[in-house]
Amino acid sequence: MESSQHQRRGGGFVSLSPSQTPRSNDKPVRDLRSGDSNSSSKHDKDKGVNVQVILRCRPLSAEEMRIHTPVVISCNESRREVCAVQNIANKQIDRTFLFDKVFGPSSQQKELFELAVSPIVNEVLEGYNCTIFAYGQTGTGKTYTMEGGARKKNGEFPSDAGVIPRAVKQIFDILEAQSAEYSMKVTFLELYNEEITDLLAPEETTKFIDDKSKKPIALMEDGKGGVFVRGLEEELVTTANEIYKILEKGSAKRRTAETLLNKQSSRSHSIFSITIHIKECTPEGEEMIKCGKLNLVDLAGSENISRSGAREGRAREAGEINKSLLTLGRVINALVEHSGHVPYRDSKLTRLLRDSLGGKTKTCIIATVSPSIHCLEETLSTLDYAHRAKNIKNKPEINQKMMKSALIKDLYSEIDRLRQEVYAAREKNGIYIPRDRYLHDEAEKKAMAEKIERMELVSESKEKQITEVQELYNSQQMLTADLSEKLGKTEKKLEETENALFDLEDKHRQANATIKEKEFLISNLLKSGELKYDLRKHLLSVLLNSEKSLKMLLQTSQICLARSKGRIKLRMEIKHLSRSSSPS
Ligand code: ADP
Numbered sequence: 049m050e051s052s053q054h055q056r057r058g059g060g061f062v063s064l065s066p067s068q069t070p071r072s073n074d075k076p077v078r079d080l081r082s083g084d085s086n087s088s089s090k091h092d093k094d095k096g097v098n099v100q101v102i103l104r105c106r107p108l109s110a111e112e113m114r115i116h117t118p119v120v121i122s123c124n125e126s127r128r129e130v131c132a133v134q135n136i137a138n139k140q141i142d143r144t145f146l147f148d149k150v151f152g153p154s155s156q157q158k159e160l161f162e163l164a165v166s167p168i169v170n171e172v173l174e175g176y177n178c179t180i181f182a183y184g185q186t187g188t189g190k191t192y193t194m195e196g197g198a199r200k201k202n203g204e205f206p207s208d209a210g211v212i213p214r215a216v217k218q219i220f221d222i223l224e225a226q227s228a229e230y231s232m233k234v235t236f237l238e239l240y241n242e243e244i245t246d247l248l249a250p251e252e253t254t255k256f257i258d259d260k261s262k263k264p265i266a267l268m269e270d271g272k273g274g275v276f277v278r279g280l281e282e283e284l285v286t287t288a289n290e291i292y293k294i295l296e297k298g299s300a301k302r303r304t305a306e307t308l309l310n311k312q313s314s315r316s317h318s319i320f321s322i323t324i325h326i327k328e329c330t331p332e333g334e335e336m337i338k339c340g341k342l343n344l345v346d347l348a349g350s351e352n353i354s355r356s357g358a359r360e361g362r363a364r365e366a367g368e369i370n371k372s373l374l375t376l377g378r379v380i381n382a383l384v385e386h387s388g389h390v391p392y393r394d395s396k397l398t399r400l401l402r403d404s405l406g407g408k409t410k411t412c413i414i415a416t417v418s419p420s421i422h423c424l425e426e427t428l429s430t431l432d433y434a435h436r437a438k439n440i441k442n443k444p445e446i447n448q449k450m451m452k453s454a455l456i457k458d459l460y461s462e463i464d465r466l467r468q469e470v471y472a473a474r475e476k477n478g479i480y481i482p483r484d485r486y487l488h489d490e491a492e493k494k495a496m497a498e499k500i501e502r503m504e505l506v507s508e509s510k511e512k513q514i515t516e517v518q519e520l521y522n523s524q525q526m527l528t529a530d531l532s533e534k535l536g537k538t539e540k541k542l543e544e545t546e547n548a549l550f551d552l553e554d555k556h557r558q559a560n561a562t563i564k565e566k567e568f569l570i571s572n573l574l575k576s577g578e579l580k581y582d583l584r585k586h587l588l589s590v591l592l593n594s595e596k597s598l599k600m601l602l603q604t605s606q607i608c609l610a611r612s613k614g615r616i617k618l619r620m621e622i623k624h625l626s627r628s629s630s631p632s
């Protein structure tokens with residue numbers, strides 16, 4: 049149960065004293081959906097529209113009547129009031145709650161539909177998104193209200209048909225009467241233990257309804273702040289009668305588990321959605337598509353889980369159901385108290401139905417209670433909860449109409465995508481490969497990637513080596529050019545030196561001839577005795593000296609020549625060496 053503080057602030061009601069019943073505190077609530085088509089006016093858009101809350105009390109069951117179960121709930125439909133009688137310490141305390149509409153134990157399915165749901169269906173046909181929640185303790189008539197009793201064998205529309213088949217019938221009746229062009233699709237999902245199951249998914253290999261045929265599916269963000277259920281089966285409905293087959297198919301799949309409280313109690317939430325596309329023509333003759341959606345939510349039993357005898361293995365299940373239901377309660381509190389952060393993301397139920405709580409959707413809550421004294425505690429909890437939810441304000445907006453051509457384009461690309469998926473599945477040439485091969489391929493891919501990485505490293509180091517060798521080659525080339533130039537110069541010098549030597553040898557030869565000539569002259573003179581001995585001696589020494597100088601000069605020239613030749617040889621060798629070391 050919620051704390052009394054919340055109740056005081058949220059609903060303006062907690063007192064147990066009859067003098068402070070909610071009626072005395074409550075301002076009259078405007079009936080927002082009583083068929084007044086102006087209800088969605090500008091005013092609504094600016095200020096928001098309150099969530100409409102309807103209270104339905106079921107009759108006592110045959111068994112309850114047989115054992116004379118005391119009744120503690122009384123309904124005043126015309127005053128829209130529900131009164132709970134409570135005895136505390138021998139004092140009778142009445143608590144009265146005011147709702148948008150109240151349906152007592154004798155109310156019929158048809159009546160509830162026509163007064164409360166039919167106007168909502170009309171709004172769906174106008175292009176709004178609408179959501180109807182059924183909230184209450186297990187066994188109080190949520191599923192009865194939403195789906196209704198079983199179909200009659202002769203195919204007649206049963207009198208205990210619930211909201212879903214009646215809504216579908218109304219949609220068909222209206223659109224057929226208008227001879228409108230339209231299409232209607234339905235989805236049916238179950239949220240159990242924070243897992244989504246498609247209740248319309250085709251049965252797989254097993255013929256029996258077991259856990260395998262209820263594959264959990266993913267909730268995806270649509271990138272526009274909303275969420276969608278990926279791969280959810282959408283069934284096209286063409287007649288109102290078809291809806292029974294769909295409901296039966298889905299309901300049979302719904303998970304139920306036995307607890308001490310109620311053998312048919314359901315711990316799962318189910319969401320039945322109807323989407324309608326209607327073709328319209330603008331005055332300019334352009335074809336537009338109007339879209340409306342109706343979500344019908346049958347919530348899990350609101351009873352306190354500790355009283356249901358949930359134990360051990362069931363504890364997690366109980367906890368997870370509480371998670372979605374508790375989050376729903378917290379979201380409602382946050383919205384009512386304008387407390388800033390609204391914890392939509394804390395459960396799948398609130399993520400899925402985010403737009404229905406404080407968003408652009410028109411929302412209605414049908415709270416169901418039992419009149420029995422044995423359910424009083426839960427009934428009071430439901431009444432408090434529902435009463436508080438009345439204060440949630442939504443800002444309904446009509447869905448934007450789409451151009452038919454744009455819609456067709458979208459549908460074509462969708463068909464294309466699906467066709468490819470079907471093809472891949474059938475031909476097994478898409479992602480459908482045997483698991484072993486997939487694993488092998490993956491391992492191979494990994495090994496290849498590693499190999500590529502290794503090779504890249506090797507090639508990197510090789511490239512580095514190549515650049516080093518290239519640099520070495522370049523510097524060698526420069527050195528060779530330098531040496532060739534020097535060699536050229538040396539060769540030129542050698543030539544000059546050789547020429548000089550040749551000149552010197554020539555001169556040497558001439559000098560020798562001159563000496564011989566002089567010696568001949570001197571010997572002649574000596575013979576003639578005209579020259580004195582010392583003069584002869586002097587002349588001889590002069591001659592000897594010049595011969596010595598000439599010899600030295602010759603020797604020096606020869607050394608020079610030898611050195612030049614040695615250098616040339618050395619350079620030739622260097623040139624040869626650098627040619628053989630350079631890369632080709
Ligand atoms: P819930 O879904 O809340 O657990 P059900 O819809 O299964 O409860 O209802 C429990 C039982 O009470 C069913 O047998 C159902 O036919 C019966 N019941 C519930 N509401 C009404 C009603 N308004 N009139 C007649 N029978 C009802």
Ligand code: MG
Nearest residue numbers: 190191192314
């Ligand atoms: Mg139920």
